[in-house]
Amino acid sequence: MLSMLKHLKPYKLSIVFIILLTMAGTLLELYLPTLMADVVDIGIVNEDIPYILQTGGWMVVCAILAILLTVLVNFFASKVAMGFGKDVRRKLFVNVENFSLQEFEKIGPASLITRSTNDVKQIQDVLNMILRMMTRAPLMLLGGIILAVSRDQTLSLIFLVALPILALTIFLISRKAIPLFGELQKRTDRLNLLLRESLIGTRVVRAFNRVEFEKKRFNEANEAFRDTGIQVNKIISFLFPSMLIIMNFTNIAIVWFGAVRIDNGAMQVGNLMAFLQYSMMILMSLIMLSFAFIMIPRAQASAKRVNEVLLIDPDIKDPERAKPVSDATAQLAFQNVTFRYAGAEKAAVENITFTANQGETTAIIGSTGAGKTTLVQLIPRFYDIESGSISLNGADIRDMTQKALRAKIGYVPQKASLFSGTIAENVRFGNKDATEEEVLDALETAQAIEFVKEKKEGIHTYIEQAGSNLSGGQKQRLSIARALVRKPDVYIFDDSFSALDYKTDANLRKALKRETENAIIILVAQRVNTVMDADRIIVLNEGKVAGMGTHEELIQNNTIYQEIVASQKTEGESA
Incomplete structure (x- = not known):
């Protein structure tokens, strides 16, 4: 939670202003019981009506000022908290936008959505409460104790019993509730994940008659969330009644022993009334602090999750001294390129070498899982290669800014x-x-x-x-x-014609040839008739180049390509 405080730097002046207003308002509230005691002990006892009216007037003025200051504190606290939430959400979004696909997939879309909305809101709400209570409550607690002791030191001994009992109650309840808040956020993640999957895949769910299965899966997650929420609220529900019991017994003790002291002439009625007010302020300030301490752990769980995203340092970064992308004749070159996914033992693509020049079409074909999509995703640096080099117009793509590189690329996923x-x-x-x-x-x-x-x-x-x-x-x-x-200089079509009929596919390729004659085309396809007119066809097999050449060359001497062609010799499609 403390690590989130750095995001409050733009609001330093507002926070200082809130603290000053809170201090002024709290001091006015602390002054009210003293004025009330004077009204009773001086005004009423001496039947001094002008004094009662004058002191009563000051009480009204103090009360109105305290109310106005509280309204201002709430207004500015809400403004700071909402501004903080906006800034953190923006930073989260910006950081996520800079992630490589590997980092994005590591956390997952559902969790990122929860962290950017629900988790940020938890922190925002707690911050709002802290700004309103965490200055006011300690000041009221300290001021109440000092003023209560100044009224009657002997009667103040009651607090030596009441406050430790209250503190112990808060501690025991908090210790049980805190671990469950983190669990509750995980349950929220799971709910978001299942809901998102169900909504996105609704056609598949219905087509395979899996509606009941999805309902069951969602209900299980929903019930787990409900059970955890109920468990947390059951524990928290003990807090307020326990505090009320302690407060009421404390007041009974104050009235009982205060009455004895008044009867003995050791205390005045006005002092007892003021003492009661101060005791209520002390206990209420402890209640405010306890609610803050209950809410802070939940915000801590959320802050930890938000920080996990904010502290991820993207693997793919722009170089400190980026080279400008040349506007010379377009050329894309792969030189011994190898890449493997995080944690994978086997490389997804291995030792890939080819050069694509302006006006040429380079097609990539192969079986499912051969590494075709992985290969083309290395060009715009969605992933960074493990070894080798990829160059565009003679410069290594890692020496360019991502923005400049991608400005040269037209990508169709x-x-x-x-x-x-x-x-x-x-x-x-x-x-x-x-x-x-x-x-x-x-x-x-x-x-x-x-x-x-x-x-x-x-x-x-x-x-x-x-x-x-x-x-x-x-x-x-x-x-x-x-x-x-x-x-752009480079067009990447990653199996982008798969949903087109053969006639539209053929017409599109003809039109593309005219439109992109000054560019490089990288074409990933499953159909042989889509790639057969390419200047160069790369046959991939298990991440390696199994053959390279024109359609005519490969049909003569490449076994894998021949198998692909043979598998597609069906009615209406011929190589």
């Missing part, structure tokens, strides 16, 4: 990813400054213009989240248009 917004906005994701004409040109090349024109609002048609109101082929074509409008 294996799974088409669209965002909620219009078709035009999704295409302009590749180039925010693209004109309407450029958007239409990109859609035409991507063979998407026909279905876009059929829609009532054309390129201004709204796309639902993840493109749920589009077919798989339509989503793929819009993803291709998004890359085309960028006009």
Whole structure:
């Protein structure tokens, strides 16, 4: 929790202001019982009406000022807490955006969502409470004890019994509750994960009649969350009644022994009334502190989870002295490239060497799990290679900034990813400054213009989240248009034609050839007829190059390629 305090630096002045206002308000509240005692012991005993009115007036003024100061403290505390929450969420988002795919996958989307929302809110709420209570409560506790002792030292001995009992109660309850708060956050993670999976995979769940199974899985996680929550609340529920019992017995003792002292002439009635008020302030301040101490452990659990994300130092960083990307003739070169995933014994791709020049199409083909997608994801530095080098236009990609490198790349992923917004906005994701004409040109090349024109609002048609109101082929074509409008040096198509029919596939490849004649095309595909016109075909097998050449060369002398071709010689498809 303490590590989160560094994020409060922009609010230092506001926090100092809150502390000063809290101190002023608390001192006014502490002064009120003294004025009340004077009204009773001086004004009422001596029947001095002007003194009663004057002192009573000061009591009203102090009460109104204390109320106003409390309102201001609450206002500024809420403002600081909300600002803090906004800053931490922004830093979390920025840090996550800098993660490599390996780091992103390590924590998982569901947990990252929980940490950015629920966990930050827990810290934010506790901070708000601390700003309002943690200055006020200790000041009121200390001030109440000093003023109570000043009123009657003998009667103050009651606190030597009451306060340790109260402190021990808080400690015992907190010790049982604290470990459960961390568990509760893990249960929240699990709920988010299952809910997210169920919503994203709803079509698959229904297609395989697994609705009941998913319901059962979610119910188990939901019940586990409920049981943990009930367990925590059961423990916490003992806190307030226990404190009330201790407070009431303390007041009974004060009144009992105070009455004896008044009867003996050792104490005045006004002093007893003031002493009662101070005892209530002391005990209430302890209650405030106890609630803070109960909530802080939950915030600590959340702060630990948030810090885990904030303290992750991304593996992939920009070099301190980045080299500018050359605008010379485009060339992409792999030299003995090897990469393995974290914790894997076997390399995903091993000793890959090839060169792709401007105007050339390099196709990558192979069986499932051969390392095709892994290979192309190394080009935009989604992962960093273990050994070897990848160079673009003669410079190692690790010597460039990620922004400059990726500005030269148009990437179409294996799974088409669209965002909620219009078709035009999704295409302009590749180039925010693209004109309407450029958007239409990109859609035409991507063979998407026909279905876009059929829609009532054309390129201004709204796309639902993840493109749920589009077919798989339509989503793929819009993803291709998004890359085309960028006009990069390198196009990467990672099995991006899989949802297209053969006619659309053929038309798209013809259009691409015209549109991308001054660029490098890296094409990953499963179909032989998609890659057969490529200038270079790389056959991957278990992460290694099993063959390289044109279609004609490979069909003559590469066994693996021949097997792939043979497997696809079906009706309507021939190599």
